[in-house]
Amino acid sequence: MKCRKCDNKAVINMRQHKLALCSHHYLSWLPEKTEHFITKYKMFDRADRILVAVSGGKDSLVLWDVLQQLGYEADGLYIDLGIDGEYAYSEESKRYSDEFANSNNLKLIVAEVTKMEGASILKAASLTHRGKDKPCSICGLTKRHIMNRVGFEGNYDVLVTGHNLDDEAALLFGNALNWQVGYLARQGPVLDGNPNGFIKRAKPFCRFYERETAAYSLLRGIDYIYEECPSAVGAKSIYFKEILNQMEMDRPGTKLQFYLAFLRAKENGAFTSDPGLIETPLRKCDSCGQPTSSPDECAYCRMWGRVRERMEAN
Ligand code: SF4
Numbered sequence: 597m598k599c600r601k602c603d604n605k606a607v608i609n610m611r612q613h614k615l616a617l618c619s620h621h622y623l624s625w626l627p628e629k630t631e632h633f634i635t636k637y638k639m640f641d642r643a644d645r646i647l648v649a650v651s652g653g654k655d656s657l658v659l660w661d662v663l664q665q666l667g668y669e670a671d672g673l674y675i676d677l678g679i680d681g682e683y684a685y686s687e688e689s690k691r692y693s694d695e696f697a698n699s700n701n702l703k704l705i706v707a708e709v710t711k712m713e714g715a716s717i718l719k720a721a722s723l724t725h726r727g728k729d730k731p732c733s734i735c736g737l738t739k740r741h742i743m744n745r746v747g748f749e750g751n752y753d754v755l756v757t758g759h760n761l762d763d764e765a766a767l768l769f770g771n772a773l774n775w776q777v778g779y780l781a782r783q784g785p786v787l788d789g790n791p792n793g794f795i796k797r798a799k800p801f802c803r804f805y806e807r808e809t810a811a812y813s814l815l816r817g818i819d820y821i822y823e824e825c826p827s828a829v830g831a832k833s834i835y836f837k838e839i840l841n842q843m844e845m846d847r848p849g850t851k852l853q854f855y856l857a858f859l860r861a862k863e864n865g866a867f868t869s870d871p872g873l874i875e876t877p878l879r880k881c882d883s884c885g886q887p888t889s890s891p892d893e894c895a896y897c898r899m900w901g902r903v904r905e906r907m908e909a910n
């Protein structure tokens with residue numbers, strides 16, 4: 597198969613776009629499309645200070661690479677969760693993030709959960725009811741909190757993550773399956789910030805299939821951690837991705853259509869009349885100063901406070 601734009605052999609065929617491209621044209625297509633999405637969804641501009649959440653995986657490293665190429669100034673944030681297991685997941689993913697930052701002369705901020713809170717995510721999960729079955733709930737809460745805190749305190753204008761279309765379609769599938777209107781209302785390419793302490797968030801890759809970012813990393817020679825976090829085994833999001841992959845095989849473009857139709861419905865006000873969406877007033881957490889709707893400490897401080905109590909008791 598030939599490239600649509602020249603006579604060279606195509607290296608990728610995107611059936612959902614009916615577009616096949618050679619390596620050279622693919623490497624310019626993905627950044628051009630990214631720029632288009634950044635503008636279309638009013639994510640940020642070149643005057644903004646951008647913080648990229650870097651996990652050492654392909655999507656976040658590709659995103660950081662593409663932003664550099666497009667002339668955006670972006671620092672990275674790596675959160676060391678202290679997850680070990682067979683292949684020292686956190687250590688390895690940090691190594692890939694460090695190597696990328698060093699070889700591209702970029703600033704990488706590292707936040708170490710164990711140093712900050714006195715225990716790794718796995719240790720915390722083993723000590724609390726919330727993480728009894730899986731550490732993901734504690735991990736998600738911790739990551740969201742640290743990303744917001746570092747972003748806000750560092751005076752960044754926006755926090756960007758490498759979520760791709762496969763991630764977003766799986767999230768949407770899960771939210772729709774349980775009809776979680778509040779979550780649906782907050783899902784999208786951009787989540788606006790709040791002057792009371794929430795940083796704006798954006799997902800510039802939300803319309804790219806995972807295979808598209810994977811192809812880009814391969815063609816650009818970006819090294820990343822292949823292994824998933826050991827705790828991801830059996831995650832619902834993986835199950836939803838498998839179902840959506842099956843649908844995509846039968847009908848190419850299904851995921852994109854699902855996501856875009858959702859965005860259109862949202863634009864037309866589909867999720868704005870829910871009474872649960874009435875904004876809860878925010879105040880500062882007594883311990884960390886981050887915004888919270890609770891009368892004393894935020895969920896993050898309460899959770900880590902319990903972990904510390906149990907560590908002392910043991
Ligand atoms: S799979 Fe691993 S990194 Fe992801 S939320 Fe769960 S514990 Fe955290």
Ligand SMILES: [Zn+2]
Nearest residue numbers: 599602618621
């Ligand atoms: Zn070409």
Ligand SMILES: [Zn+2]
Nearest residue numbers: 881884894897
């Ligand atoms: Zn707090």
